[in-house]
Each structure stands twice: as C-alpha cells, then as structure tokens.
Amino acid sequence: MVDSNENLLASEVEKRLEDLFGESGESTDFVEEPNDAEPEDSPLKELKATILSIDWEISDEIMDRLASQIASLKDEFRADSIMVPFLLLLDSIGRYIKVKKAHAHPDAVKVLNSVYSGLEKVALSKGLTNQERKRVLSAEVQRFKQLKEKIASTRVEQERKKGAKRFKELKQKIVMSKTTSDAVDTENAPEDLNQLLDQLKAFIRSEIKALRDELIGQRS
Amino acid sequence: MAFINVKRKEVQVKIVYYGPGRGGKTTNLEYIYNKFNDRIQTEMVAIKTHGDRTLFFDFMPFDMGQIKGYDVKIQLYTVPGQVKYDATRRLVLRGVDGIVFVADSLAVRREKNIHSLKNLQDNLATYSKSIHKIPLVMQYNKRDLSKQGIPVLSQDTLEKDLNSRLKAPSFLASALEGKNVAATMKKIIVMVMVSLQKELQ
Incomplete structure (x- = not known):
C-alpha cells in the first residue's frame, strides 16, 4: 500500500x-571510455x-610545472617562429600569476586560457596557412597587451588611493597639531614637524611616481 | 525537514548542489535558469568574487504547482566549493532536504572529489543528518572534456571512489552542454518528495 502511494x-x-x-x-548518452581515458597523443596534452589546473587552483607546484612544460615545448618548437612567441606569452602570464597568485588581475587566467587555445589551434589544426597562423598569434598578442594595460592602470589606481589616504592622514595630523599647539611640548615640536615634513615629502614622491608610471604606460 | 505549512497547503523543499570548487555546481543552475526560465519564471541570485567564483551561494527558487493538493516550491542552492568557505557551506546546508553531489570527472581532481564528499558527510553530521539517509544524487560532470583529449576518470572509478557505499543514483553529465542537468535535478526532486511523504506518514 505504502509502495503504491509512493x-x-x-x-x-x-x-x-x-x-x-x-x-x-x-x-544524454555519453560514449564511455573502457578505462580511465588516455588522451590523444599530442605534445600539448x-x-x-x-x-x-590553474583555472581551479594557483599553487607554486602547478606554476613550476607550467614553467617547466613551457621550457620543454620551447625546445621542441624552437624552429617554429609562430609557436615560440605563443610560448613566450604563456610564460610571461604564468610568471605574473605565480607572483600575484589570488591577487592576480581577474583577466589574467582568462587571457592565459585564450593564449593556450590560440597555441593549440596553431599547433594542431591541419592546413592552416602561415598567414592564418600569424593572424591567430597577432590576436593573442593584442589580448596580452590589453591585459598589461589593465594591470598597469590598476597599479596606478592603487598608488593613487594609497597617496590620497596618506594625504588625508597627514592633513588630520596637521589639523590636530594646530588645535593642540598650545599643548605641544615645545622641545619636541621641531621633531614632530620634521616627521610631518618627511611624510609630506614621501607623499609627493609617491604621487610623482604614479604620474610618471601613468605617462610611461600611455606612451608605450 | 522541508518547511510544510498545512494551513496554507504549501511545501518548501531545499536542494543543495555540493561538490569541489570549479566542479560545475553553478553551471548546473545557470543551465536550468537559461534553458527553462520561460517555463518556471524565476530569478537566479549569484554572489561571486572578482575572479568569478561563488563567494556565498547561488539561489534559484521555482514553483512546481500543486502536487497532491499542496503548492510545492523548490529552492535550489549551490555552496562555494573552495576549501576556505566551509562555514558558508555548513550554513547553506541548514534545513537541506536533498543533495546533488557534483563530482569533477577530471583525473587530476580525483582527490578533491573524495575530500569534498567527506566534507559533506561531516557538515551534514553537524545537523544530525546522515549522508546515507538523506536523498542524494551523484552527478559526474565534465564528461565533455574527454573529447578534447583531457584525461577524465571512468564512470567505474568515480563509482568506486564516491558511490560504492552510498549507492545513490548517478548521472554522467556535462553541465556546460546541459547534458543530464535536468535529469539530475528531476531525480533529486522525485526522491525528496517521496522521502517527505514517508516522513509524514
């Protein structure tokens, strides 16, 4: 009875x-492999x-593995003038991700994947002319350049925010020192002023550096 | 247990998609949302980090209409898969009625699947629930990757690793392509409804 109700x-x-x-x-059928699948024999597998793996988890072990695989592929494809630049791009993004880890620009892994897809296309597609291979490379170089610009502008923005924060703190200190000037120990006053002056100099230096970086970024 | 309002003849069922990070839990819900939204008329809420990962949870409610005179409302949740968000996962499991365990078929993710299943068992235990008793469906996701020459675990290996003792219904799936996504969800909903009926008798 219970079963029939169920x-x-x-x-x-x-x-x-x-x-x-x-x-x-x-x-919804899947062609199941008889055993744990062996990938097709490809130098890129x-x-x-x-x-x-980098898409899921960024660790030193994985990044070192990437660097060593790129090195061995560079050797294997050393005579290929399209493959080598692809591998250099991967190497460069990989090194950046290794240093920054979770703080890497969110587009970095996406560009890494895109460059890899381009490399795979160039390496494995049969019948691509040299011109077509060059076009694929040039699109990925463009993506790489855009990523570099985004990273640079993020840095400038961070520097600017840091500078603004330091400036605000400094301003507060000056206001505080003015309002409490009567209470300031006159013997220590020059020391306080020197400290404030140093902070002001550091702030101006960081602002100039940020502006210079921005200008260099625009020129290149 | 599900929220049942006898007076208003309403049942609310909570189903949680659980599994390792980057396994495809959110992709399952996104597929359902994109494919069937014209029929279920719902909104999907997703809270993500700047790197596009689920930070808190994804949530998608929908109304199934009247079943046995009760208005049945289904709530689908995902948990963040990353190890560091264990407290969030526990919180999302509160009041859960059924689980879809989304395993990653990729060979390199074998251990992560096993850890995540153990984590599910532990977190259910904090609510005095047993992984052996709660309605559970296994989904072996990312089967499409084998076509690209990427090493994936065989169905036998996944069954041995994850399902040899649980004996839960299982599906090979590709959330990205939508294969067996709806089938997985339909199965868990049926299981939960039957289990609710048993509890109420």
Whole structure:
C-alpha cells in the first residue's frame, strides 16, 4: 500500500517535472571510455591539463610545472617562429600569476586560457596557412597587451588611493597639531614637524611616481 | 525537514548542489535558469568574487504547482566549493532536504572529489543528518572534456571512489552542454518528495 502511494506520488511529480523541464530530442548518452581515458597523443596534452589546473587552483607546484612544460615545448618548437612567441606569452602570464597568485588581475587566467587555445589551434589544426597562423598569434598578442594595460592602470589606481589616504592622514595630523599647539611640548615640536615634513615629502614622491608610471604606460 | 505549512497547503523543499570548487555546481543552475526560465519564471541570485567564483551561494527558487493538493516550491542552492568557505557551506546546508553531489570527472581532481564528499558527510553530521539517509544524487560532470583529449576518470572509478557505499543514483553529465542537468535535478526532486511523504506518514 505504502509502495503504491509512493509510486503514485513519484509518477505525479515526474509528470509535473516533465512539463516544466522536458527536453525534446536531446541525447544524454555519453560514449564511455573502457578505462580511465588516455588522451590523444599530442605534445600539448600535459600543458593543457596544467592550464586547466590553474583555472581551479594557483599553487607554486602547478606554476613550476607550467614553467617547466613551457621550457620543454620551447625546445621542441624552437624552429617554429609562430609557436615560440605563443610560448613566450604563456610564460610571461604564468610568471605574473605565480607572483600575484589570488591577487592576480581577474583577466589574467582568462587571457592565459585564450593564449593556450590560440597555441593549440596553431599547433594542431591541419592546413592552416602561415598567414592564418600569424593572424591567430597577432590576436593573442593584442589580448596580452590589453591585459598589461589593465594591470598597469590598476597599479596606478592603487598608488593613487594609497597617496590620497596618506594625504588625508597627514592633513588630520596637521589639523590636530594646530588645535593642540598650545599643548605641544615645545622641545619636541621641531621633531614632530620634521616627521610631518618627511611624510609630506614621501607623499609627493609617491604621487610623482604614479604620474610618471601613468605617462610611461600611455606612451608605450 | 522541508518547511510544510498545512494551513496554507504549501511545501518548501531545499536542494543543495555540493561538490569541489570549479566542479560545475553553478553551471548546473545557470543551465536550468537559461534553458527553462520561460517555463518556471524565476530569478537566479549569484554572489561571486572578482575572479568569478561563488563567494556565498547561488539561489534559484521555482514553483512546481500543486502536487497532491499542496503548492510545492523548490529552492535550489549551490555552496562555494573552495576549501576556505566551509562555514558558508555548513550554513547553506541548514534545513537541506536533498543533495546533488557534483563530482569533477577530471583525473587530476580525483582527490578533491573524495575530500569534498567527506566534507559533506561531516557538515551534514553537524545537523544530525546522515549522508546515507538523506536523498542524494551523484552527478559526474565534465564528461565533455574527454573529447578534447583531457584525461577524465571512468564512470567505474568515480563509482568506486564516491558511490560504492552510498549507492545513490548517478548521472554522467556535462553541465556546460546541459547534458543530464535536468535529469539530475528531476531525480533529486522525485526522491525528496517521496522521502517527505514517508516522513509524514
């Protein structure tokens, strides 16, 4: 009796779910491999697994693996004038991600994946002309340059925020020292002023540096 | 147990998608939202970090209409998969009625799946729930990657690693392509509804 009640409920729920989530003509079968799959024999298969790992987790071990795989591929493809620049791009982004880890620019891993896809296309697609290969490379170089610009502008913004914060603190200190000037120990006053002066100098220096970086970034 | 309002004849069911980080839990919900939103008329709430990872949880409620005279409302949640958000995962599990465990089929993620399942068991235990008793469906996701030459675990290996004792219904899936995403969800909803009926009898 209980079973038949269960079956009735199950079939009513199934019917309602079919109305809401029914998919027509979509195959859900997977061709299952007999054993844990062996990837096709490609010189890039290990690099691909490592690039995917970076998408999930950035650790020194994974980043070192990436560097060593890139080094060995550079050697393997040393005569290929398109593959080598691709590997250099991957190497450069990889080194940046290794240093910054979770604080890397959010686009860095996306660009890494994109550069890898380009490299894979160039390495494995049959029948691509040299011109077509160059076009793929140039698109990825462009993405890399855009990433560099984004990273640089983020840095300038951070420096500016730091500077503004220091300036605000300094201003507060000056106001405080003015309002409490009567209470300031006259023997220590020059020391306080010197300290404030040093902080002011440091602030101006950091502002000039940020502006200079910005100008250099615009020129390049 | 589900929230049941006898007076208003309303049942609220909470289903949580659990599993290791980057396994495809959010992708499951996104597929359902994008594919069936014209039929279920819902909103999906997702709270993400700057790197596009789930920070708190994703939430998608929808109304199933009347079943046995009760208005059934389903709430789908995902938990953040990253190890550091364990407190959030525990919080999301509060009052859960059913679990979809989204395992990552990639060979390099084998250990992460096992750790995440153990973490689920521990977190359920804090609410005095047993992983062996709660309605549970296994989803072995990312099967599409084998086509790209990336090493994936076989279904047998995944079953041995994760499901040999639980014996939960399991699906091979590709959340990215939408394969078996709806089937997984339908299965867990049926299981939860049957289990609720049992509890109420």
